[in-house]
Amino acid sequence: MAYNWNWEIFLQPSATGEGTYLSWLLEGLKWTVTLSLSAWVIALIIGSIIGVLRTVPNRWLGLLAATYVEVFRNIPLLVQLFIWYFVLPELLPRGMGDAFKQMNPLAQQFVSALVCLGFFTAARVAEQVRSGINSLPRGQKNAGLAMGFTLPQVYRHVLLPMAYRIIVPPLTSEFLNIFKNSAVATTIGLIELSRQAQQLVDFTAQPYEAFIAVTLLYLLINVALMFLMRQVEQKVRVPGFIGGK
Amino acid sequence: MTMHEYDWTSIPGAIPLLAKGMLVTLEVTLTAIAVGVVWGTLLAVARLGRNRVLSWLATVYVNLFRSVPLVMVILWFYLIVPQALKAIFGESIGDIRLTSALVAFALFEAAYYSEIIRAGIQSVAKGQMAAGLALGLTPGQTMRMIILPQAFRNMLPLLLTQAIILFQDTSLVYVIGLSDFFGTSYKVGDRDGRLVELLLFAGAVYFVICFSVSRVVKHLQARFSS
Numbered sequence: 001m002a003y004n005w006n007w008e009i010f011l012q013p014s015a016t017g018e019g020t021y022l023s024w025l026l027e028g029l030k031w032t033v034t035l036s037l038s039a040w041v042i043a044l045i046i047g048s049i050i051g052v053l054r055t056v057p058n059r060w061l062g063l064l065a066a067t068y069v070e071v072f073r074n075i076p077l078l079v080q081l082f083i084w085y086f087v088l089p090e091l092l093p094r095g096m097g098d099a100f101k102q103m104n105p106l107a108q109q110f111v112s113a114l115v116c117l118g119f120f121t122a123a124r125v126a127e128q129v130r131s132g133i134n135s136l137p138r139g140q141k142n143a144g145l146a147m148g149f150t151l152p153q154v155y156r157h158v159l160l161p162m163a164y165r166i167i168v169p170p171l172t173s174e175f176l177n178i179f180k181n182s183a184v185a186t187t188i189g190l191i192e193l194s195r196q197a198q199q200l201v202d203f204t205a206q207p208y209e210a211f212i213a214v215t216l217l218y219l220l221i222n223v224a225l226m227f228l229m230r231q232v233e234q235k236v237r238v239p240g241f242i243g244g245k
Numbered sequence: 246m247t248m249h250e251y252d253w254t255s256i257p258g259a260i261p262l263l264a265k266g267m268l269v270t271l272e273v274t275l276t277a278i279a280v281g282v283v284w285g286t287l288l289a290v291a292r293l294g295r296n297r298v299l300s301w302l303a304t305v306y307v308n309l310f311r312s313v314p315l316v317m318v319i320l321w322f323y324l325i326v327p328q329a330l331k332a333i334f335g336e337s338i339g340d341i342r343l344t345s346a347l348v349a350f351a352l353f354e355a356a357y358y359s360e361i362i363r364a365g366i367q368s369v370a371k372g373q374m375a376a377g378l379a380l381g382l383t384p385g386q387t388m389r390m391i392i393l394p395q396a397f398r399n400m401l402p403l404l405l406t407q408a409i410i411l412f413q414d415t416s417l418v419y420v421i422g423l424s425d426f427f428g429t430s431y432k433v434g435d436r437d438g439r440l441v442e443l444l445l446f447a448g449a450v451y452f453v454i455c456f457s458v459s460r461v462v463k464h465l466q467a468r469f470s471s
Binding site for chain 1 (some may be wrong): 309316319320362413419431445448451455459
């Protein structure tokens, strides 16, 4: 196979005149990281609420939360993204739909991908929060109630602080997943890493360099996150609990 | 007031096309399950085996595939597979997209299946291997006839859950323009100017299938653990 390797391609000025091809990669990295981190914040907040609702002694709230989880787990991420991006603006009240469509394209893509990834991952976070709370001995909740705490206080001061520490390992893998899942945003044109890989192929005709570089960046993200989360895991580990289950 | 007036009339006429798309989805899913489980089992056994080089290679394979987004894996194979096919068969090749997708999903899923299978093998009591060896079986025979059958029984629910995830993930062949169920829904919606209806329809179909299968898995799980 006669393939002309040319790693210097990254230092050449890009065809559009905006910086080098390396700067395209960094732009992609920036959007991948920004999108994933902000979606993770949404996922943690909504996932915590849904996870808690699945454990409270109220059938309707439990059913509501279970429905959320089933809906977001049983529809492909790509379909969800297209529904947020193409369908929702049509179904919103006219003013809001128009306002969305008048935003610049990048903002539209980012907002859709952000909400999509956040809500999708929230369903997974909710399952972990629920299993964390359920793994605690029942006596903890009863002791809290017997001390005169209200139910919200028991959650706030007794159950959740323990549950979060126990579920750090499974949350780590969801955290890694959100970065990988963010690549789906390429389908609506957001210029994150995998989009830039495709752009580089189109503009430079050096597909292998482009794909290898982007793959290495994903690996780098993965290694960095695992290192970071290992530190967190060691800090918050509860003595006597192996975690997870 | 919403600005959208629903019109579902383009769906009935598109059913044959959508069914054809669903066949592609199922073809990719089932191939990936079949190859993924076999190749995943080999990887898991290699990883747990005594041969250090094989074990290291299997570890690298699994970690590499698990660190990279599926979208990138699909794009990679769409780049490599046509060139490999050209090198082997010369110029004339059929639909490269389907072949690339089949290879990409099979090799990608194997990494995920191998992790499930590895945990399954480790869940079988250690004494069983020793017992097999004491009976005069070779390590390979013990693995095949004693450990793996039990391991697969233990991990059937997890394997099926992974299959549901895989079924959903096949929609990502959209990035190489392959017309699976989702790709066809999108094209029909785009053609008729009825994207809203077709996307909602596709979402509903996926939901019904995945939700039903996950109920069955839950039922199996309850029966197995009792």
